[in-house]
Amino acid sequence: MKLAVVVPAYNEEKTVGKVIHQIPKRIPGIEKVEIIVVDDGSTDWTVSEAMKAGAKVIRHKMNMGLAISFRDGLDAALEDGADVIVNTDADLQYDQRDIPKLIKPIIKGEADIVLTDRNVWKLPHMPLGKKIGNKLATWIVRILSGFPVKDAQSGFRAFSREAALNLNVLSGYTYVQETIIQAVFKKMKITQVPCKFRAREGDSRLIKSIWSYAKRAGLTITTTYVHYKPLEIFLTAGIFLVLLGFVIGFRVLANFLLTGSVSPYIPSAILTAILLIVGFQIVMLGLIADSINANRRTMERILYLIRKNSKR
Numbered sequence: 001m002k003l004a005v006v007v008p009a010y011n012e013e014k015t016v017g018k019v020i021h022q023i024p025k026r027i028p029g030i031e032k033v034e035i036i037v038v039d040d041g042s043t044d045w046t047v048s049e050a051m052k053a054g055a056k057v058i059r060h061k062m063n064m065g066l067a068i069s070f071r072d073g074l075d076a077a078l079e080d081g082a083d084v085i086v087n088t089d090a091d092l093q094y095d096q097r098d099i100p101k102l103i104k105p106i107i108k109g110e111a112d113i114v115l116t117d118r119n120v121w122k123l124p125h126m127p128l129g130k131k132i133g134n135k136l137a138t139w140i141v142r143i144l145s146g147f148p149v150k151d152a153q154s155g156f157r158a159f160s161r162e163a164a165l166n167l168n169v170l171s172g173y174t175y176v177q178e179t180i181i182q183a184v185f186k187k188m189k190i191t192q193v194p195c196k197f198r199a200r201e202g203d204s205r206l207i208k209s210i211w212s213y214a215k216r217a218g219l220t221i222t223t224t225y226v227h228y229k230p231l232e233i234f235l236t237a238g239i240f241l242v243l244l245g246f247v248i249g250f251r252v253l254a255n256f257l258l259t260g261s262v263s264p265y266i267p268s269a270i271l272t273a274i275l276l277i278v279g280f281q282i283v284m285l286g287l288i289a290d291s292i293n294a295n296r297r298t299m300e301r302i303l304y305l306i307r308k309n310s311k312r
């Protein structure tokens with residue numbers, strides 16, 4: 001079996017080499033380990049440090065964002081014939097010696113994806129605001145996906161070849177929540193293992209402020225859910241409005257049948273009309289969104305087959 005370790009990096013000259021050296025090169029069940037650094041337009045010495053440490057480097061001329069780098073890393077690993085893919089950060093926060101533990105369920109064929117749990121509450125170096133943000137985002141992913149994820153923000157993960165072939169990252173910013181929601185909806189088997197997580201030296205490259213992260217990650221989570229469950233969302237909202245319209249309109253209709261007049265319920269009649277029209281339109285939108293969803297599934301199947309049959 002071949003393992004590819006993907007390391008997205010943006011201006012990580014101080015740590016990327018150490019991360020590469022720390023990655024175990026001999027792992028039971030693995031014949032070959034390849035390290036792929038995805039340099040995202042770094043303006044420091046990240047690329048030369050990564051090459052010096054022996055990694056293959058894929059370069060973006062401009063900063064494209066972490067999610068796009070992750071996607072390109074997965075594609076490169078698949079093209080190189082990886083059977084197992086690990087994604088890790090270049091900032092030395094994760095302990096690469098956890099990799100054998102991480103890939104074990106995949107080698108044994110017991111999981112498609114292995115997530116890690118940093119146990120954020122117990123991390124002495126993580127600020128309280130970040131802990132709360134992490135817990136909140138994890139809770140939202142748990143509710144939306146229906147999977148009891150423990151730490152949705154940890155980027156240290158392992159994927160089987162089949163899982164990587166099936167994932168399609170659409171966000172440009174962060175892939176962590178999107179991939180979990182997709183994996184659950186695509187019925188992949190997910191396992192979770194605890195991992196160590198050190199304090200970061202220097203500033204975060206990804207998170208400028210908790211609010212901007214929350215806004216962008218929130219948008220990604222919402223759109224991912226809508227992409228996969230449009231009918232449920234629109235149908236629920238539309239039917240709710242139509243039913244409300246019927247409840248309010250019942251009195252208007254009864255009065256009209258008895259007296260032949262809408263008065264004195266004209267405001268209720270207007271509200272009923274609005275609720276019925278808007279509700280009906282939302283149901284129609286749901287049906288259109290569901291047709292688009294069917295197209296997405298077809299296209300994902302085509303992409304899967306193209307990836308599966310290319311190179312190797």
Ligand SMILES: Nc1nc2c(ncn2[C@@H]2O[C@H](COP(=O)(O)OP(=O)(O)OP(=O)(O)O)[C@@H](O)[C@H]2O)c(=O)[nH]1
Pocket residue numbers: 007008009010011012038039040063064065066069070088089090091093155200203204205206207
């Ligand atoms: N390719 C790419 N990688 C990025 C970008 N921003 C951050 N990274 C990398 O993604 C990994 C995680 O980024 P961090 O800045 O450590 O973000 P984080 O770990 O979520 O947050 P911290 O807890 O503050 O470290 C690191 O390896 C970064 O080098 C980016 O724009 N593009």
Ligand SMILES: [Mg+2]
Pocket residue numbers: 089091093200
């Ligand atoms: Mg980090």
